[in-house]
Amino acid sequence: MSATPLLSTVHRRPLSVLAEELVLLYEDDHILVVNKPSGLLVHRGWGNDSITAVRLVRERTNKKVNPVHRLDRPTSGTLLFACSESANKALNTAFRDGQIVKRYLALVRGLTPDQGEIDNPVPSKPKGPRVAAQSIYWRRGTFERYSLVEVAPQTGRLHQIRRHLKHITHPIIGDVNYGKGDLNRHFRDEYDLQRLALHAGLLSFQHPITSEPLTFFAPLPDDLKRPLERMGLSESSWDMQDSLVVRPLVRPES
Secondary structure, X not given: OOOOOOEOOOOOOEHHHHHHHOEEEEEOXXXXXXXXXXXXXXXXXXXXXXXXXXXXHHHHHOOOOEEOOOOOOOOEEEEEEEOOHHHHHHHHHHHHOOOOEEEEEEEEEOOOOOEEEEEOXXXXXXXXXXXXXXXXEEEEEEEOOEEEEEEEEOOOOOOHHHHHHHHOOOOEOOOOOOOOHHHHHHHHHHHOOOOOOEEEEEXXXXXXXXXXXXXXXXXXXXXXXXXXXXXXXXXXXXXXXXHHHHOOOOOOOO
């Protein structure tokens, strides 16, 4: 009898498959960037999976690496690691000071405004007190009564984007914590969307050692791209190559 493969408790796919989908986007002596698949845990401290992004990166590169920001298990996309003590210190300072730009794509319930800002406190850690949190978003496409939005979090709180979009009554499709179960089931059955529809598509920052400006794009994975295509959304609605030019961080008028 063959052994039962270990499954991701969220994605319900073998962890070995998720491991193969972890793609290295960039590597040097100080930093490393990967495209993390949905369902893969970043660190053992956030769960009990035997296979994590940290473990895979360490095994593939033979480097001691540390993730310098959060990326929820069901979220896919760009994940930054520090490979040296000096880089880790500099990147943590850059995140604290808001010098690292992150952009996400999310499919949400309802038709959002063209652009908006969400300013609502959320916890910075599990069971922690609520602290100030801000996000800016742009609507990039629509499907029936749903919107594909690009989100730029201005702070890095726990489940910030998921909480913020729920706060404005536009919960993310596929979100089992903050979304709507009937909608999640509808999108699973009709469009084979088996995951949280949230993807960290862009990461931009100065290299912690050389100060070179760097921007990385994580291609949309098939488990999100194909459902969006079934909905009739075009590639232009999720392509983020020109995001920093077309959608600069100018706060919307109140």
